[in-house]
Amino acid sequence: GAVVSQHPSRVICKSGTSVKIECRSLDFQATTMFWYRQFPKQSLMLMATSNEGSKATYEQGVEKDKFLINHASLTLSTLTVTSAHPEDSSFYICSARDWSKMGQGAHEQYFGPGTRLTVT
Amino acid sequence: AQSVTQLGSHVSVSEGALVLLRCNYSSSVPPYLFWYVQYPNQGLQLLLKYTTGATLVKGINGFEAEFKKSETSFHLTKPSAHMSDAAEYFCAVSGRWGNNRKLIWGLGTSLAVNP
Numbered sequence: 001g002a003v004v005s006q007h008p009s010r011v012i013c014k015s016g017t018s019v020k021i022e023c024r025s026l027d028f029q030a031t032t033m034f035w036y037r038q039f040p041k042q043s044l045m046l047m048a049t050s051n052e053g054s055k056a057t058y059e060q061g062v063e064k065d066k067f068l069i070n071h072a073s074l075t076l077s078t079l080t081v082t083s084a085h086p087e088d089s090s091f092y093i094c095s096a097r098d099w100s101k102m103g104q105g106a107h108e109q110y111f112g113p114g115t116r117l118t119v120t
Numbered sequence: 121a122q123s124v125t126q127l128g129s130h131v132s133v134s135e136g137a138l139v140l141l142r143c144n145y146s147s148s149v150p151p152y153l154f155w156y157v158q159y160p161n162q163g164l165q166l167l168l169k170y171t172t173g174a175t176l177v178k179g180i181n182g183f184e185a186e187f188k189k190s191e192t193s194f195h196l197t198k199p200s201a202h203m204s205d206a207a208e209y210f211c212a213v214s215g216r217w218g219n220n221r222k223l224i225w226g227l228g229t230s231l232a233v234n235p
Contacts, residue, residue, distance in 0.1 A: 004163070034222070043210060043227045044164075093163050108154060109223060111163035 003027055004096050006112035013084055013119055021079045021115045023094030029074040030096035034109060035067070038091045050077045074099065084119045091116055122147045122213050126226035134234050139198040141229045143185075143211035146192060151213045153194040154223065155185055158208040167209075170194065181205070206233045 003026040013019050023033055031052045036044040048058045048069050056069035066088075068080040077096075081088055095109035127142040145151060152171050156164040168179025175187040185196045194211060211226040 006163075041230075043225045046222060049222060091161075095164075108166050108169050111156075111165070113163045114161070116161070 002098060002110040004094065004110050004112040006092075006094055006115050008115060009113060010116045011118070013117070015085055015119055016083055018080055018082045019084055019117060021081075021092055021094075021117075023077045023079070023096070023112055025075045025096045025098075025110070028096075028098045028100065028110075030077075031074060031099045033071060033077040033094055033096045035069060035077070035079050036093045036095065038093060038114075040091075044093065047079075081117065084117070086119045089117055089119045122151065122215065122224045124211050124213050124224055124226035126209075126211050126229050128229055129227065130230045130232070132232040132234060133201045135203055136200050139183075139196070139201045139205065139231065141196040141209050141211075141231065143194045143196065143226060144192055145194060145211075145213045147213055147215065149215045152216060153185075153187060154212040154214075155179065155183070155194075155196050156210045156212065157181075158210065158228075160207075164210065167196070201231075201233045203233050203235065206231055 005024045007022045033050040035047045038044050046059050047062045048056045050056045050069050050071040052071045052074050058064045071077040091114050093114045095111045123146045125144045154169045155167040157167050158164045167183050168177045170177050170187045178184045183198045185194050208228050208230050210228045212223040214221050214223050
C-alpha cells in the first residue's frame with residue numbers, strides 16, 4: 001500500500017518551453033501533497049505544499065508563477081515548470097500523506113520515484 | 121523553529137560491521153522523527169518513524185533507531201551491514217500540528233559498504 005507514482009520519470013525539454021509533472025497516489029487518497037527539488041548529492045528542498053481544492057502554499061524564494069501547482073483531485077497533483085531554463089534542471093520529487101491515517105497520528109510522507117528534468 | 125543535524129556526510133563501513141548514522145534535532149515542541157533511505161535516482165522510502173510510545177523503534181531491512189529526548193538524538197543503527205544498504209539516508213523531524221507538520225530535513229548521510 002501507499003504507492004505514489006510520478007510521470008514522466010525523465011524529461012528533456014528546450015529552454016523556454018513548459019513541462020508538466022504528474023504525481024498520483026495510487027492506492028490512497030491524499031488531501032496534502034508536497035513538491036520537493038533535489039540537487040545532486042544534496043538534501044530535499046521543499047518547494048510547496050499542495051492541498052486538494054485550494055491554492056498551493058509556496059516556500060519562501062519559490063516563484064509561484066514559474067512553478068504552477070494544481071491539486072485537482074484527492075489522487076493527483078501536477079507541477080508545471082513554465083518557461084523552463086537550464087537552471088531549472090533538477091530532480092523533482094513529490095510526496096503525499098494518507099488522508100485516512102491522519103487521525104491516527106501517522107504523519108509520514110510517501111514519496112514518488114522522482115522526475116529528472118533536463119533543460120537544454 | 122525545528123532543525124536537524126546529521127553528523128557525517130559520508131560514512132563507510134565493512135560488510136557485516138555495525139552501521140551507526142547520527143541524527144540530532146532541535147524542536148520547541150514534541151517532535152515526530154523519521155529516517156528515510158534513498159537509492160540512486162529514486163524517491164525516498166520510509167525506514168522507520170517515532171511518534172509516541174516506545175523509544176526504540178524498529179524499521180525495515182533490520183534498521184532501528186532510539187529516540188533519546190535528553191540527548192535530542194535519533195541515531196539509526198543496524199547490527200550488520202549488507203552491500204545493499206549502500207544508499208543516502210535522511211533524518212527528518214516534524215511537529216505534530218498544523219503548519220508544523222511539514223518535514224524538516226537533515227542534509228543526508230551517504231553510506232558506503234565495503235566488501
